[in-house]
Amino acid sequence: MAKFTRREKNRPVPKLAPRIAGLMALVVAVLITASLRLYYLQVIKHHELAELADRNRIRIQRLPALRGLVFDRHHRPLVDTKPSFDAVIVPEDTPDVNSTITRLEKLIGPNDMAKKVEDADDDGRPDFEPVMVEERLNWPQVVALETHQLEFPGVSLQVTPRRHYLYDSLAAHLLGYVGEVTVKDLNRLPDYRMGDDIGKFGLERSWESTLRGDSGGQEIEVDSIGRRLRMLREIPERPGNSVVMTIDLDLQQVAENAIGARAGALVAIDPNTGYILAMASHPAYNPNIFAGGIQSSAWRELITDPSHPLENRSIQGIYPPGSTFKVVDSIAALMDRTMTTSTSYNCPGGIWFGNREYRCWRKQGHGNISFHRAIVESCDVFFYDVGQHLGVDRIAAWAHALGLGKKTGIDLDNEKAGTIPSSEWKERRFHERWYPAETLSVAIGQGYVAVTPIQLAELAAEVANGGTLYKPQFVSQIDALDGSVVKTFPPVVENQTRIDPQVLAQLRSAMADVVNASDGTGKAAKIDGIIVAGKTGTAQVVKEAQGARTKETALSDKNRDHGWFMAFAPVDHPKIAIACVIEHSGHGGSTAAPVVKAVMEKYFELNPPQGGAPVIVPSNDAQPTDPLAD
Amino acid sequence: MAEIDRRIIYHFDWTLFSLALALSGIGILSVVSATWGGKHHGLDPLVMRQLLWVGVGTALMTAAALTDYRTLGTYAYAFYVLAVAMLVVVAVAGHSTGGSRRWINLGVFNLEPSEVAKIAVVLVLVRYLRDEPPKGGWNLLHMIIPALLLAVPAALVLKQPDLGTALILILITGTLIFVGGLNWRMLVVLMLGAVLVAPVGWHYLKPYQRGRLVSFLNPQSDPLGSGYHIIQSEIAIGSGGAWGKGFLKGTQARLNFLPEQTTDFIFAVFAEEFGFFGSIVLLGLYTALIARGAWIARHARDRFGTLLAIGFTGIVFWQVAINIGMATGMLPVVGITLPLVSYGGSSLIAMMAAMGVLISINTRRFLF
Numbered sequence: 001m002a003k004f005t006r007r008e009k010n011r012p013v014p015k016l017a018p019r020i021a022g023l024m025a026l027v028v029a030v031l032i033t034a035s036l037r038l039y040y041l042q043v044i045k046h047h048e049l050a051e052l053a054d055r056n057r058i059r060i061q062r063l064p065a066l067r068g069l070v071f072d073r074h075h076r077p078l079v080d081t082k083p084s085f086d087a088v089i090v091p092e093d094t095p096d097v098n099s100t101i102t103r104l105e106k107l108i109g110p111n112d113m114a115k116k117v118e119d120a121d122d123d124g125r126p127d128f129e130p131v132m133v134e135e136r137l138n139w140p141q142v143v144a145l146e147t148h149q150l151e152f153p154g155v156s157l158q159v160t161p162r163r164h165y166l167y168d169s170l171a172a173h174l175l176g177y178v179g180e181v182t183v184k185d186l187n188r189l190p191d192y193r194m195g196d197d198i199g200k201f202g203l204e205r206s207w208e209s210t211l212r213g214d215s216g217g218q219e220i221e222v223d224s225i226g227r228r229l230r231m232l233r234e235i236p237e238r239p240g241n242s243v244v245m246t247i248d249l250d251l252q253q254v255a256e257n258a259i260g261a262r263a264g265a266l267v268a269i270d271p272n273t274g275y276i277l278a279m280a281s282h283p284a285y286n287p288n289i290f291a292g293g294i295q296s297s298a299w300r301e302l303i304t305d306p307s308h309p310l311e312n313r314s315i316q317g318i319y320p321p322g323s324t325f326k327v328v329d330s331i332a333a334l335m336d337r338t339m340t341t342s343t344s345y346n347c348p349g350g351i352w353f354g355n356r357e358y359r360c361w362r363k364q365g366h367g368n369i370s371f372h373r374a375i376v377e378s379c380d381v382f383f384y385d386v387g388q389h390l391g392v393d394r395i396a397a398w399a400h401a402l403g404l405g406k407k408t409g410i411d412l413d414n415e416k417a418g419t420i421p422s423s424e425w426k427e428r429r430f431h432e433r434w435y436p437a438e439t440l441s442v443a444i445g446q447g448y449v450a451v452t453p454i455q456l457a458e459l460a461a462e463v464a465n466g467g468t469l470y471k472p473q474f475v476s477q478i479d480a481l482d483g484s485v486v487k488t489f490p491p492v493v494e495n496q497t498r499i500d501p502q503v504l505a506q507l508r509s510a511m512a513d514v515v516n517a518s519d520g521t522g523k524a525a526k527i528d529g530i531i532v533a534g535k536t537g538t539a540q541v542v543k544e545a546q547g548a549r550t551k552e553t554a555l556s557d558k559n560r561d562h563g564w565f566m567a568f569a570p571v572d573h574p575k576i577a578i579a580c581v582i583e584h585s586g587h588g589g590s591t592a593a594p595v596v597k598a599v600m601e602k603y604f605e606l607n608p609p610q611g612g613a614p615v616i617v618p619s620n621d622a623q624p625t626d627p628l629a630d
Numbered sequence: 631m632a633e634i635d636r637r638i639i640y641h642f643d644w645t646l647f648s649l650a651l652a653l654s655g656i657g658i659l660s661v662v663s664a665t666w667g668g669k670h671h672g673l674d675p676l677v678m679r680q681l682l683w684v685g686v687g688t689a690l691m692t693a694a695a696l697t698d699y700r701t702l703g704t705y706a707y708a709f710y711v712l713a714v715a716m717l718v719v720v721a722v723a724g725h726s727t728g729g730s731r732r733w734i735n736l737g738v739f740n741l742e743p744s745e746v747a748k749i750a751v752v753l754v755l756v757r758y759l760r761d762e763p764p765k766g767g768w769n770l771l772h773m774i775i776p777a778l779l780l781a782v783p784a785a786l787v788l789k790q791p792d793l794g795t796a797l798i799l800i801l802i803t804g805t806l807i808f809v810g811g812l813n814w815r816m817l818v819v820l821m822l823g824a825v826l827v828a829p830v831g832w833h834y835l836k837p838y839q840r841g842r843l844v845s846f847l848n849p850q851s852d853p854l855g856s857g858y859h860i861i862q863s864e865i866a867i868g869s870g871g872a873w874g875k876g877f878l879k880g881t882q883a884r885l886n887f888l889p890e891q892t893t894d895f896i897f898a899v900f901a902e903e904f905g906f907f908g909s910i911v912l913l914g915l916y917t918a919l920i921a922r923g924a925w926i927a928r929h930a931r932d933r934f935g936t937l938l939a940i941g942f943t944g945i946v947f948w949q950v951a952i953n954i955g956m957a958t959g960m961l962p963v964v965g966i967t968l969p970l971v972s973y974g975g976s977s978l979i980a981m982m983a984a985m986g987v988l989i990s991i992n993t994r995r996f997l998f
Contacts, residue, residue: 016810038867039906042870
């Protein structure tokens with residue numbers, strides 16, 4: 001090897017040095033640029049980009065709270081929640097949505113899956129949100145999908161707790177139903193999300209906040225293709241509280257069975273608390289069809305059904321009270337002393353007023369008749385006279401005090417107030433003065449008078465309890481999931497009408513004979529061992545001259561009168577008060593009274609009266625009951 | 631070389647050697663991160679292979695360091711012909727992945743000839759340009775041969791298609807001609823020519839290559855298409871923040887939001903976990919390596935050594951600049967690895983061998 005010496009000057013390299021230096025300047029410039037760019041991304045834009053990284057990987061999944069249960073008064077479940085399986089597809093996780101859907105339709109039955117996915121897309125639902133393609137899979141469908149899971153990336157089974165009404169249409173109007181929240185709801189309720197259930201009607205609606213609970217959430221980490229990898233954080237849901245109702249399942253069933261296929265309503269109240277023991281309305285619907293979204297065709301069918309199955313006739317149905325209104329006349333007249341219990345009038349079968357005749361239902365008349373018999377046999381002429389002496393305004397004042405013509409305040413939507421006419425009311429409504437002849441119609445619960453079944457049940461309860469108007473309640477208690485009591489609802493007194501005990505005794509005695517006397521109009525409600533007190537009524541559907549009363553059979557079904565019966569029992573220590581209307585059935589004594597009887601019997605079978613043998617009120621005379629009697 | 635001169639040991643460039651090893655170490659860490667949590671739960675076989683390549687590369691680097699770099703001049707043309715032959719083989723019978731045909735399947739190892747071609751083009755050009763240029767520098771006529779030497783492998787690489795490597799070949803050729811002594815006027819002419827040729831070049835780009843350019847200019851135009859890679863890479867780098875998410879804690883890579891995360895986008899993997907601090911350290915290592923390379927070029931014993939050092943250092947510089955520029959969204963997406971860090975045997979071993987040659991150049995300036 002050559003000896004090492006420094007011969008720097010002879011080297012060729014120094015000539016290249018300036019260009020190397022130039023290159024190094026470029027290198028430095030480029031690296032400084034890169035550093036600045038990194039500073040910009042990692043320091044200045046860090047938060048924004050870190051958030052984007054999290055949004056990339058974290059999906060928030062809501063854990064809907066289990067909706068509270070609904071029990072009857074003996075803690076028997078009426079409404080619960082059971083799992084239902086839906087097939088969902090996450091478009092983003094599905095490599096080929098169209099072919100997947102075609103194969104899926106082949107597997108679990110052809111339907112409109114492709115359209116559902118398209119609709120969701122049109123609605124702007126993000127691709128990583130699952131779209132429900134088939135609801136409520138039956139078991140073979142669930143099994144089919146589970147076994148072929150691997151062939152359907154992005155498709156999964158979603159277990160949804162679904163509202164389940166154990167007795168289908170039982171107490172449907174009272175329980176109501178749930179449905180998916182609407183866009184309008186969402187704007188109003190910040191806690192709700194698309195797809196959530198919300199109470200739409202009945203108890204489900206009015207007790208929504210109790211039943212719903214608070215939904216929880218999960219933060220789930222997903223990879224770039226949306227596979228769920230692990231849960232990062234979870235806020236558990238708080239299940240909704242349960243509602244204990246005041247209604248009795250057995251009584252409710254008996255009431256609905258007794259009404260049967262006819263249209264009508266029945267409300268049974270505990271007269272000492274205002275708690276509702278049964279509330280039936282027919283025709284009804286099956287609330288289970290609403291759970292998880294009702295088909296629009298089924299919905300259209302329900303809302304266009306001429307028999308209005310969605311209407312809760314107990315609180316929304318307004319009917320003329322017919323002769324049941326004579327109870328109001330009696331209280332008003334006896335308390336205002338326009339009559340006494342010994343007052344008697346002659347009933348020749350009708351009276352002339354103005355230029356027309358107002359007939360009694362009994363063509364041959366009742367002859368000389370006093371208060372007791374007038375109630376028992378429901379003499380119309382007697383109460384025409386009572387009404388004339390009272391005047392419409394005093395009748396109206398008493399009716400209002402007793403809770404008629406205004407909403408009872410029950411926790412249900414769409415309650416109707418009904419109408420109790422007065423001269424002031426007519427002036428306001430029609431700008432017309434009151435004609436005395438109209439008072440005659442009012443006195444027998446016709447004309448402008450209109451009430452709801454629950455109002456008449458309250459009236460029966462007031463006669464039973466001595467004038468206390470309770471707020472009708474159907475929820476007595478709220479329970480937490482573990483069964484502990486969260487809240488109870490004691491009786492609420494809305495109004496206290498002072499009724500003379502003498503008057504009450506006379507009225508109750510007369511109403512007891514309506515059921516128990518051989519010539520009473522409500523004999524069909526008589527039960528063994530318990531004295532039931534009641535009053536029949538027939539509400540005319542077609543306005544016609546009183547004199548032109550026709551045999552019911554001659555009228556077509558929709559023009560036939562509505563039959564009423566209101567009652568309470570036992571007469572001395574009342575435990576239950578009931579009002580029942582059967583639409584277009586004719587006389588209350590023959591149609592509504594047996595329904596009430598069935599409920600009464602069931603009630604006393606379930607709650608046998610304490611103490612010795614019941615007092616049997618002797619019946620007066622033994623005339624056969626006229627089929628036209630009301 | 632039966633016996634090793636003691637002075638070779640004495641003057642061995644440990645600085646460059648350490649820098650090369652440090653960078654390949656960062657490479658191994660980054661490959662671990664990029665494959666962590668994948669289907670292998672833990673260390674991926676890719677990591678083991680990368681370790682093997684680093685071992686082989688280190689051995690080759692040492693061997694190259696101990697070899698007199700001047701012998702490379704002797705074999706330059708032969709090596710060039712071999713590299714071009716390999717590129718032809720790739721074009722005819724190459725192993726393709728992801729739409730491009732880049733590899734020769736050697737059974738245990740997929741050789742990527744374009745990596746060899748980069749070394750070969752540097753060698754052959756340096757061999758050709760090692761003689762002093764005439765006074766005033768080279769003119770256009772002198773450039774015909776170098777242009778042909780570039781054109782053959784560049785055309786073959788573009789055919790694969792591998793725009794990134796073709797770009798590096800062009801840049802490195804330009805660098806060598808510039809340093810070697812191009813006439814200043816020629817330099818201006820070539821630059822103007824490049825500007826004029828660019829629109830013609832656009833015409834020959836593949837649609838996806840054009841798409842990359844468009845999406846680079848406006849990444850939001852197609853966030854789930856071509857722009858996706860740029861956006862996800864920026865998110866990864868930016869979400870790392872000043873200090874990073876920590877080793878193995880990067881979510882963008884682990885959850886596969888990054889494309890090509892072991893190779894072209896490995897910088898994003900590293901920057902997400904080690905933050906601005908780590909990125910600057912990495913840039914610092916590259917700066918030191920490039921500065922060392924330039925220093926070696928400046929102090930080399932002969933023109934051949936100087937240009938060889940410039941050539942190999944230039945490869946490192948251009949690849950770092952383009953790769954990081956791409957990962958940070960400053961340049962369009964072209965497939966270029968981060969030297970010594972990205973996963974890949976061919977590029978790693980070729981690069982470490984080149985570093986060995988640099989050491990050899992530095993060591994031998996004391997020997998003759």
